[in-house]
Amino acid sequence: xxxxxxxxxxxxxxTMLPQATPPVSEVGAxxxxxxxxxxxxxxxxxxxxxxxxxxxxxxxxLPWFLHGVWRANSLSECRQIIAESWGEGAHGAxxxxxxxxxxxxxxxxxxxxxxxxxVLALALLFVAxxxxxxAELPRKxxxxxxxxxAVAYILLWGGSLWVPISVMAGFGVGWLGLAIARRxxxxxxxxxxxxxLPLLWWLLLAGPAAGMLERAVPLWVQEVRSDKFGGFVLxxxxxxxxxxxxxPLGVVLALGRRSDMLLVKALSVGxxxxxxxxxxxxxxxxxxxxxxxxxxxxxxxxxxxxxxxMVTLFAAAYIAEVIRGGLAALPRGQYEAADSLGLDYWxxxxxxVLPQALKISIPGIVSxxxxxxxxxxxxxxxxxxxxxxxxxxxxxxxxxxxGVYWEPFIFVGAIFFIxxxxxxxxxxxxxxxxxxxxx
Amino acid sequence: MATVSDAPKASFRxxxxxxxxxxxxxxxxxxxxxxxxxxxxxxxxxxxxxLAALGKDFSFGFLWNRAGYDINQMLVQYSNDSxxxxxxxxxxLNTLLxxxxxxxxxxxxxxxxxxxxxxxNWIIGRLTTVYVEMFRNIPVLLWILxxxxxxxxxxxxxxxxxxxxxxxxxxxxxxxxxxxxxxAIPDPMFARSLGNIDVGLFLVSLDLVAIIAVITGSVLVNRxxxxxxxxVQNATGVRPVTWWKSILxxxxxxxxxxxxxxxxxxxxxxxxxxxxxGLDVSNSLMALWLGLTLYTxxxxxxxxxxxxxxxxRGQTEAAFAxxxxxxxxxxxxxxxxxxxxxxxPLISQYLNITKNSSLAIAVGYMDLRGTLGGITLNxxxxxxxxxxxxMLIYLTISLLISGAMNVYNNSVKLKER
Numbered sequence: 001x002x003x004x005x006x007x008x009x010x011x012x013x014x015t016m017l018p019q020a021t022p023p024v025s026e027v028g029a030x031x032x033x034x035x036x037x038x039x040x041x042x043x044x045x046x047x048x049x050x051x052x053x054x055x056x057x058x059x060x061x062l063p064w065f066l067h068g069v070w071r072a073n074s075l076s077e078c079r080q081i082i083a084e085s086w087g088e089g090a091h092g093a094x095x096x097x098x099x100x101x102x103x104x105x106x107x108x109x110x111x112x113x114x115x116x117x118x119v120l121a122l123a124l125l126f127v128a129x130x131x132x133x134x135a136e137l138p139r140k141x142x143x144x145x146x147x148x149x150a151v152a153y154i155l156l157w158g159g160s161l162w163v164p165i166s167v168m169a170g171f172g173v174g175w176l177g178l179a180i181a182r183r184x185x186x187x188x189x190x191x192x193x194x195x196x197l198p199l200l201w202w203l204l205l206a207g208p209a210a211g212m213l214e215r216a217v218p219l220w221v222q223e224v225r226s227d228k229f230g231g232f233v234l235x236x237x238x239x240x241x242x243x244x245x246x247x248p249l250g251v252v253l254a255l256g257r258r259s260d261m262l263l264v265k266a267l268s269v270g271x272x273x274x275x276x277x278x279x280x281x282x283x284x285x286x287x288x289x290x291x292x293x294x295x296x297x298x299x300x301x302x303x304x305x306x307x308x309x310m311v312t313l314f315a316a317a318y319i320a321e322v323i324r325g326g327l328a329a330l331p332r333g334q335y336e337a338a339d340s341l342g343l344d345y346w347x348x349x350x351x352x353v354l355p356q357a358l359k360i361s362i363p364g365i366v367s368x369x370x371x372x373x374x375x376x377x378x379x380x381x382x383x384x385x386x387x388x389x390x391x392x393x394x395x396x397x398x399x400x401x402x403g404v405y406w407e408p409f410i411f412v413g414a415i416f417f418i419x420x421x422x423x424x425x426x427x428x429x430x431x432x433x434x435x436x437x438x439x
Numbered sequence: 440m441a442t443v444s445d446a447p448k449a450s451f452r453x454x455x456x457x458x459x460x461x462x463x464x465x466x467x468x469x470x471x472x473x474x475x476x477x478x479x480x481x482x483x484x485x486x487x488x489x490l491a492a493l494g495k496d497f498s499f500g501f502l503w504n505r506a507g508y509d510i511n512q513m514l515v516q517y518s519n520d521s522x523x524x525x526x527x528x529x530x531x532l533n534t535l536l537x538x539x540x541x542x543x544x545x546x547x548x549x550x551x552x553x554x555x556x557x558x559x560n561w562i563i564g565r566l567t568t569v570y571v572e573m574f575r576n577i578p579v580l581l582w583i584l585x586x587x588x589x590x591x592x593x594x595x596x597x598x599x600x601x602x603x604x605x606x607x608x609x610x611x612x613x614x615x616x617x618x619x620x621x622x623a624i625p626d627p628m629f630a631r632s633l634g635n636i637d638v639g640l641f642l643v644s645l646d647l648v649a650i651i652a653v654i655t656g657s658v659l660v661n662r663x664x665x666x667x668x669x670x671v672q673n674a675t676g677v678r679p680v681t682w683w684k685s686i687l688x689x690x691x692x693x694x695x696x697x698x699x700x701x702x703x704x705x706x707x708x709x710x711x712x713x714x715x716x717g718l719d720v721s722n723s724l725m726a727l728w729l730g731l732t733l734y735t736x737x738x739x740x741x742x743x744x745x746x747x748x749x750x751x752r753g754q755t756e757a758a759f760a761x762x763x764x765x766x767x768x769x770x771x772x773x774x775x776x777x778x779x780x781x782x783x784p785l786i787s788q789y790l791n792i793t794k795n796s797s798l799a800i801a802v803g804y805m806d807l808r809g810t811l812g813g814i815t816l817n818x819x820x821x822x823x824x825x826x827x828x829x830m831l832i833y834l835t836i837s838l839l840i841s842g843a844m845n846v847y848n849n850s851v852k853l854k855e856r
Binding site: 285 | 464467468471472475482485486488489490492555558559560561562563566572573575576577578579580581584588592790794795797798800801808812822823826829830833836837838
């Protein structure tokens with residue numbers, strides 16, 4: 001080619017030109033600015049408006065943050081310090097309220113010398129969660145997760161050690177019954193034994209057994225009553241318990257809603273739509289006011305436990321809807337493939353359908369969890385001291401902190417933000433990790 | 440040749456109820472039904488016995504008794520001589536009012552932020568991300584309380600507007616006064632009002648009825664105009680210009696009616712220590728509205744962003760290849776597809792707003808929860824009836840909204856196969 005050209009064209013360059021540097025406007029910061037901030041009239045206007053907004057917020061808030069006082073004993077002392085160091089009329093944050101009431105925000109009115117117990121429970125929570133969240137860890141650790149509820153109960157509420165032990169023993173009874181019934185070879189007996197024996201144990205024997213053991217071998221930890229709970233200990237207790245309990249219930253409800261059995265389906269739909277149709281507050285009201293009507297006369301149990309039950313039912317309905325979406329999004333071929341392999345219903349659900357459906361539902365499930373954790377602040381309306389309004393009001397009720405608004409809000413909001421943002425980032429990580437298709 | 444033999448005619452055994460798939464589902468359903476009925480009977484029996492033990496009966500007769508408490512914000516007439524039932528109605532209307540206001544505002548704000556979040560502009564992208572993450576990850580109760588604190592703690596008292604050198608001033612051309620006790624806004628008034636008509640439960644302003652009738656008529660006529668334009672376009676290929684007709688039909692009759700009725704807005708004016716004239720909107724309503732709006736807008740922004748992102752780029756390109764202009768592309772190709780993705784979660788956000796409006800209790804706004812589930816419940820001591828009725832009302836609202844959503848979903852569903 002070049003030979004022919006050499007004869008037809010007068011001059012042909014034979015060496016490459018040295019690479020020229022790109023124009024100034026096409027490199028580095030200037031190029032970035034042009035492309036990202038000033039690529040058109042509208043874009044420029046948006047940029048300027050954005051910058052103005054940032055400047056306005058910073059101007060309004062920065063001095064307030066910079067003038068913050070960390071060491072003071074009352075709001076008036078805070079104001080005095082700010083006025084002395086920044087001049088009359090200067091505004092500033094009084095972080096001293098957080099510093100002084102820090103324990104109350106975290107623990108409510110939990111006894112001061114027992115603070116280590118909720119802290120230990122939280123630390124152990126991460127140990128218990130680790131084998132569930134990260135598949136790389138040894139499988140044996142799952143036993144720690146299974147034992148965690150009993151440990152957490154003892155750490156948080158205290159009381160007789162035999163109570164959680166006898167409750168946990170119910171699972172052992174069920175497992176034992178299952179094993180023995182399998183031996184007999186009688187049909188029907190195994191599932192019945194696995195369900196009925198633990199129920200009988202819990203309803204009839206667990207209480208007396210715990211009492212007897214307690215009398216024989218007293219194992220006692222200092223008890224903390226529910227009305228001492230408050231702040232983030234309360235939020236996290238309710239949130240974690242409800243999250244853990246609502247996921248399996250939600251899966252069952254979702255399967256029920258997609259079931260072929262008319263009655264099961266109708267009951268599931270009715271339950272889900274009822275729960276989703278009413279505000280959480282009315283359910284909490286039911287927990288605090290109506291359970292006395294619905295349960296046998298004389299029954300009275302812990303308000304935190306009632307709230308956990310109601311929040312669990314509430315979250316389960318939402319999770320059921322999310323998982324139903326996942327089940328519906330799964331291609332029909334997967335169900336048919338499971339059937340053609342000869343798997344029965346539970347096997348096909350457990351091995352084929354649910355792993356995929358749950359994977360699809362992860363973002364929805366996590367955002368339901370985030371919503372649930374945020375909703376734990378509503379327990380203030382049944383008289384529990386949530387960190388947001390309950391504790392904040394309690395702090396403001398003290399004469400030295402009367403009138404302090406923004407600092408507690410910012411502090412509590414920041415903690416909620418950290419938890420929830422962390423959860424949503426973890427769900428993104430999980431989505432990436434479980435992704436099997438290459439797009 | 441293989442012979443097909445019938446399955447052995449085994450006699451019925453009890454175990455077939457579990458292990459034979461022909462009977463198993465019936466067995467399970469019977470067991471479930473029995474358990475359900477037993478559970479329901481247990482609950483009802485407990486309730487009856489508990490009520491008997493407390494010496495209470497189950498009746499809604501208290502709804503016709505005198506309420507005896509005042510409500511600070513009401514849409515229709517109410518006094519403390521009215522019945523508990525009427526207080527409940529006031530609460531319900533207040534719930535619907537704040538829910539409706541929040542839905543509208545949150546949609547507007549959410550759409551703006553969602554679209555801005557897609558902008559290639561770096562600063563705007565970051566700012567909207569910060570907005571969305573901040574509001575989504577912090578409880579709505581906090582936003583409502585913060586909004587309330589802003590209204591009650593930061594804003595000036597009404598008497599700060601007094602004097603020759605007031606420390607506070609009204610905004611929006613001296614028509615709105617933000618004070619720490621209420622927000623005074625202009626009150627729409629009719630000089631030649633048609634009066635009210637009593638429909639039993641409440642008075643209906645005939646002016647409002649007339650305005651709604653005229654607007655409905657205008658919209659219908661406008662639709663006719665557009666339809667005939669489309670017919671002309673289909674026949675000749677040229678779309679007649681209709682925008683001035685539309686504007687004329689939509690605007691002129693309403694303006695004429697307003698003029699005929701002598702419509703004017705009465706501004707709030709400071710007299711003594713308070714603003715008179717104008718409407719006083721309680722700060723609890725403003726705070727609830729603001730909190731719900733800011734919070735829900737973050738969710739709506741994400742929904743809008745996902746919806747627009749769900750329409751593949753090929754659709755735009757195909758529309759351009761067909762020669763559609765950008766705005767026609769938007770209205771005919773992109774929006775219908777995006778809306779199919781956006782509307783269902785949007786409606787469930789509306790449901791969430793309605794349910795979250797029950798947080799009104801935190802700022803003392805008298806919604807359904809504040810009247811029926813609050814003061815009425817405490818005064819009459821009828822927890823069971825009040826909570827059940829409250830649940831029933833919320834449930835009805837929710838079912839109505841989701842019913843409307845199902846109708847919409849079916850009308851826009853992709854018709855496949």
